[in-house]
Amino acid sequence: xxxxxxxxxxxxxxxxxxxxxxRTMTPVVLTEIEYEGIVGYGEASLPQYLGETQxxxxxxxxxxxxSQFNDINRIEDILSYVDSIATGxxxxxxxxxxxxxxxxxxxxxxxxxxxxxxxxEKAPPTxxxxxxxxxxxVKKKTKEANEKFKILKVKLGGENDKKMIEVxxxxxxxxxxxxxxxxxxDKESALDMIYWLQEKGVVMIEQPMSKADLDGNAWLTERSxxxxxxxxxxxxxxxxxxxxxxxxxxxxxxxxxTGMNEAWKMIQLAPSLNLRxxxxxxxxxxxxxxxxAQLSPAVEFADLDGNxxxxxxxxxxxxxxxxxxxxxxxPGIGVRKI
Ligand code: MG
Numbered sequence: 001x002x003x004x005x006x007x008x009x010x011x012x013x014x015x016x017x018x019x020x021x022x023r024t025m026t027p028v029v030l031t032e033i034e035y036e037g038i039v040g041y042g043e044a045s046l047p048q049y050l051g052e053t054q055x056x057x058x059x060x061x062x063x064x065x066x067s068q069f070n071d072i073n074r075i076e077d078i079l080s081y082v083d084s085i086a087t088g089x090x091x092x093x094x095x096x097x098x099x100x101x102x103x104x105x106x107x108x109x110x111x112x113x114x115x116x117x118x119x120x121e122k123a124p125p126t127x128x129x130x131x132x133x134x135x136x137x138v139k140k141k142t143k144e145a146n147e148k149f150k151i152l153k154v155k156l157g158g159e160n161d162k163k164m165i166e167v168x169x170x171x172x173x174x175x176x177x178x179x180x181x182x183x184x185x186d187k188e189s190a191l192d193m194i195y196w197l198q199e200k201g202v203v204m205i206e207q208p209m210s211k212a213d214l215d216g217n218a219w220l221t222e223r224s225x226x227x228x229x230x231x232x233x234x235x236x237x238x239x240x241x242x243x244x245x246x247x248x249x250x251x252x253x254x255x256x257x258t259g260m261n262e263a264w265k266m267i268q269l270a271p272s273l274n275l276r277x278x279x280x281x282x283x284x285x286x287x288x289x290x291x292x293a294q295l296s297p298a299v300e301f302a303d304l305d306g307n308x309x310x311x312x313x314x315x316x317x318x319x320x321x322x323x324x325x326x327x328x329x330x331p332g333i334g335v336r337k338i
Contacts, residue, residue, distance in 0.1 A: 001066040001103075003096065005031045007054040009285055010045075010310045014141065022285040023048065026283040029092070029261065030314070033099040035072060040103025041315065042291075042337060044095035045255050045282035045306070052091045060085065060092035072104045079261050090099040090235065091282075092256050097259025098291045098333060105332030112334075113295035113327055116264065122297040123325040126304045127153035127177050135167050146172040150323035151203070153303055157183015161193065165200050177301065179206040181231055187216045191223055191304075198225050204301065206251060206278075207231040218246040229278055229301075237266050240273055249276030249300070254292050255284075267298050281306040290317030293325050314338060 028293040028313040031042035044057045050334045063085050066338050068224050069078050082096050105112050113120050128149040130141050145152055156170060157180040168176070178197060197205070209216045211232035222230045227248035234243060235256045243250060250270065252263050262277070278301035279292050286307040296302045302325055307313050317335035319326045328334040 001033055001035045001069055001072075003031060003033050003060065003064055003066045003099070004019060004063060004096070005029050005061050007058065008285075008314070010285065011310055011312050012283065014133070014137070026310075027054045028285065029054055029061070029062065029095055029164045030285075030287070031095040031099045033096070033103050035103055035107070037104050038103060040099040040101070040106060040332060041287050041337065042095040042097070042099030042102065043285055043288040044091035045284040045288060046091055047282050050091070050255070050282075052089065054112045056089065057095065058091040060089045061095070064096060066096075072100075072107050075100055075104055075261060079259070085260060091255040094257075094259040094288070095253045097261055098254065098288060101260045101291065101294075102332035102335070109331050111327065111331055112260065112291075113297055116295070116298075118295075118297040120297055120327040123293065123327060124296065124300060124302045125150040125323040126320050126325050127151045128305045128308065128320075128323070129153045129155065129179075129303070129307065130168060131155055131156060132164065135163075138164065138167050139171050140169045142168050146174060147324060149174065149320075151175045151177060153177045153179060153305075155179050155181060157181045162196070165197065165202075169200060173201065176200070176202045177204050177206065177303070178202050179231070180208045182207050182210045183276040184208050185210075187220050190220055194220070194224050194226055196312065202226060204229060204278075207233065213294055214242070214246050221245070221247055223249075227276060228236055229276070237262055237269065239274065240266060240269055243275065244273040247275065249278060251278045251280045251303070252299075253282065254288060255282050260291055260295065263292070263295055264298075267295060277299050278303060280304075284310050285310070285313050286317040287333070287335050290315070290328070290335045292317040293327055296325050296327075
C-alpha cells in the first residue's frame with residue numbers, strides 16, 4: 001500500500017466565529033492510499049485552535065510506512081500501528097484511517113454503512129450551523145437555512161446569547177441545537193439559561209461549561225431539562241468512562257478520535273455508559289464529511305455540515321438535501337473526486 005498526501009486550503013463562505021475566535025480559511029491535508037490500482041481518499045482538517053498544522057500532519061505522514069502491509073482486511077492492525085507512531089496527531093491519524101476505509105470499501109465493492117449493517121434511511125437530519133455575526137448576517141444566514149434544513153445549530157457562549165436567539169427566532173421556528181463551546185462560566189446562570197433556551201425551542205446543549213470542570217458539568221446535567229453533550233471534554237474512546245453521569249451524551253468527531261474505526265467503537269460503547277451520541281465535524285471537504293456520514297444512521301444527532309461551509313470542495317459524496325443526510329451508493333466512504 002502506498003500513502004501520498006498534499007496540503008489544501010478550504011475557503012469559507014462566511015468568517016467562522018465562535019466564542020473569542022474567528023477565521024476565514026481552514027487548512028487541510030488530503031491523503032490517498034493506493035493498492036493494486038485502487039485509490040482510497042482521506043483528509044485531515046486542521047482548525048487552528050486544535051494544535052495540528054499542515055506541517056505537523058505532513059511530518060507525521062512521513063513516518064507512516066504502509067508498504068509493510070499488503071492485506072487490506074487488517075485495518076485494525078494497520079491502525080494500531082499508525083496510532084503507535086506518536087501520541088496526539090489525531091487528525092493526521094484520521095486522514096490515514098479514512099483513506100484506508102475508503103480503499104477497503106472499494107475493494108469490497110460496498111459503502112461502509114452497508115458493511116456495518118446500517119440502514120441509510122435512518123440517518124438523522126443534519127444540523128446547520130449559524131455562527132456569531134452581526135444581526136443582519138445572522139438573519140440572512142438563518143433565512144437561507146430555514147428553507148433547506150430541519151434543525152439549526154447556534155454557537156453561543158458570548159455576552160449576547162439571548163439577543164442572538166431572539167434574532168434567529170425572528171426568522172425561523174426550526175428546532176435549535178446549542179453549542180456553548182465552554183463559554184458559560186457559572187453553573188447556576190447556565191442552568192437558568194438552559195431553562196430559558198428550552199422555552200425558545202432548543203432541543204440540546206453542547207459543551208455548556210469548561211472541558212475541565214467535570215463537577216460543574218455533572219451538576220448541570222443532573223438538573224438540566226435538556227440533554228447535554230460533551231465536545232471539548234471528549235476526544236477518544238479512553239475518555240468516555242469518566243464522562244458517565246457528567247454529560248447526557250458525547251459529540252464524536254473523526255478528527256478528534258483518529259477516524260472511523262475508533263468512532264465506531266465509541267458509538268458501540270456509549271449505551272453501556274448511559275451516553276447518547278452525536279456525530280460532529282470540522283470544516284472539511286465532502287471527503288471527511290462523507291466518511292462520518294457513513295456512521296450517522298447509528299446516532300441520534302448529526303452535525304455534518306462542514307462541506308456546506310466552503311467554496312472549494314474537491315469531492316462530491318454525501319448530500320444534505322432538505323436537511324436530510326443522503327448517503328451515496330458509491331463504495332467505501334462514498335465519494336468521487338471533482
Ligand atoms: Mg462543539
